[in-house]
Amino acid sequence: MTPARKKPNINTSPLELMPDFQFAVSVDCVIFGYENDMLKVLLIKSDLPEFKSKWSLLGDLVHPDEDLDAASYRVLRERTGLEDVFLEQVHTFGQLNRHPAGRVVTTAYFSLINVKDHQLKQLDNELHWHPVNDIKTMAFDHKVILDTCHKTLQKKIQEEPIIFNLLEKKFSLRDLQNLYEAILGVSLDRRNFRKKLFTTDLLTDLDEMEKDVPHRPGKLYTFNHARYAKMKKKTFVGIDF
Amino acid sequence: MTPARKKPNINTSPLELMPDFQFAVSVDCVIFGYENDMLKVLLIKSDLPEFKSKWSLLGDLVHPDEDLDAASYRVLRERTGLEDVFLEQVHTFGQLNRHPAGRVVTTAYFSLINVKDHQLKQLDNELHWHPVNDIKTMAFDHKVILDTCHKTLQKKIQEEPIIFNLLEKKFSLRDLQNLYEAILGVSLDRRNFRKKLFTTDLLTDLDEMEKDVPHRPGKLYTFNHARYAKMKKKTFVGIDF
DNA sequence: GCAAAAGTGTTCACATTACACCCATGG
DNA sequence: CCATGGGTGTAATGTGAACACTTTTGC
Structure with a gap:
C-alpha cells in the first residue's frame, strides 16, 4: 500500500478548482x-x-x-x-x-x-x-x-452549573430539583439534593418566598454567577470509569 | 425585526444552485x-x-x-x-x-x-x-x-478507560501510572493509584514479569475489555460542579 | 382540618487521602 | 552493597445514600 497524495489537494490547488470537494x-x-x-x-x-x-x-x-x-x-x-x-x-x-x-x-x-x-x-x-x-x-x-x-x-449538567439557564432568575429548590429530575429521568432524594446544592455555595438566598402556590411556599434563590467564576479554576483529578 | 427566509434556502433549491454556500x-x-x-x-x-x-x-x-x-x-x-x-x-x-x-x-x-x-x-x-x-x-x-x-x-481518560489504547497489550502498573501522569500533568500517589486500579477490576494479572529492567521487575497486566463491556451499562447520577 | 409540599439531621457504608518501610533485581 | 523502583496497610477524613417527622400555607 502506497497511499500517495490524492488527486485533489487543498495544499496545491485553490479551492475553486475543486468543485467536487465542496459541500x-x-x-x-x-x-x-x-x-x-x-x-x-x-x-x-x-x-x-x-x-x-x-x-x-x-x-x-x-x-x-x-x-x-x-x-x-x-x-x-x-x-x-x-x-x-x-x-x-x-x-x-x-x-x-x-x-x-x-x-x-x-x-x-x-x-x-x-x-x-x-x-x-x-x-x-x-x-x-x-x-x-x-x-x-x-x-x-x-x-x-x-x-x-x-x-x-x-x-x-452534572459537570457544570449550566442548568440555571433553563430557569427564571428566581427559583425554588423544588423547581431546580424537578428540572434535574426531568433532564436526567431519575428521582433524587430531596434532603440530599438540598444539602448538595447548599454545599456548592452557588445559590444566593433571596429572602423571598414563592407566591400563589397551594401549599407552603418555598424560599427563592438565584444562581451566584460571580461565586462560580471564582471557584471554577480548581483543577480536578480523579479516575472514575 | 422580521427575520424571514434567507435568499438561498436549502429547502427550496437544489444545492447546485447555491455555489456561494459551498465550502x-x-x-x-x-x-x-x-x-x-x-x-x-x-x-x-x-x-x-x-x-x-x-x-x-x-x-x-x-x-x-x-x-x-x-x-x-x-x-x-x-x-x-x-x-x-x-x-x-x-x-x-x-x-x-x-x-x-x-x-x-x-x-x-x-x-x-x-x-x-x-x-x-x-x-x-x-x-x-x-x-x-x-x-x-x-x-x-x-x-x-x-x-x-x-x-x-x-x-x-478520567471517565472511560481509553488510556489503554496508548500502551502495549502487556504493561506494568508503573507504565500505566506514568502515562496518567504524563497526560494529566500531575503526580499521583503510587499506593492509592494501585488500589484504585485494582478496585476497578479491569486489569488481568498475567503472572508475568517485566524483563531487562535495572531494578526489581514489576508484574505485567492486561486490560480486561470483556469485564469493562459488562460493567459499562451502569448509570450514574451525581452532581459535581 | 386536610392536602400538599417545605424544611430539617443522623447514621452507615464507602471512597479518598496521606503516609513509610521492606523487597527484589541488575550492575 | 548500592541504586532503583516494586510491593504493601492503616488511620483519618470526606462523601453519598438512606431514611421520617414537623411546619406552613391555601382551600
Missing part, C-alpha cells in the same frame, strides 16, 4: 426549554415535501462570511429573539445521505433558554415547544442529533 | 502516542508555503462519497497503516480565515495508538512524533485544535 455546511440548533415540569425542545415543521409531516430542528446554511458559531447564534436569534444565551457546539454530522438535496454537513449546537424570557419569532411553520420524551421521529437525521444533544445535556 | 470540508486527526514517558502527537511538515517551517496535523479533504468518520479513518490508515484503533470526533472548527486557500471547515478527531504497534507510512514531509508539551506553534489553527483535543483527552 454545503449547515448548523442545527437544539434549543432546550423547561415548561410544565418537562424538558422541551423548540421544533418547526419541515418544509421539505420529503418530510412533510415531520418535525425539524432549527437550522440554516452557514453563510460564506460567517463563522460556524456565528451562524448558530444567528439561527437562535432569528427564531427566539434572544441574545447572550447559552449555546455550545456538540457534534458534527456528515453522513452521505442525511439531506435529500445533496451533501450537507451539519454542526449541531445545543442551547438552554428560559422559555418565559422570550417571545417566539417567526410563528410560521408551527414553531413549537415539544416535550423531548414524546418525540419519536423527526425529519432528516434530526432525531439522532436530538438524542446526542440530550445525552450531552445530561452529562454536562 | 471545503476537511478532517484533521490528532494522533496521540506515548513514548519515553511523554505524550506525543504525530505531525507532518506543512507543504503550504505560508507555513513552510510549521508543523501540521494529519488531515485531508473529505471526499464527496465519504462520511466524515470514514475520512478520518482513511487519513489515519494512510499515515499509520493501522486499522481498528480508537478514533473519536472532538470538535469542528469553522473560523473564516483558518485556511489560506479559502473557506475550509474542519472536523477534528483524536486517536490513541500504541506507538510500537505500527510503522509510520509515507515518510515524506518529515512525519514525526512530537512531545505535546514542546509544541509552541503550528500551521493554520492547528495549535488550537491540538489544545482542544489534549483537554478532551485529559477529561476522557
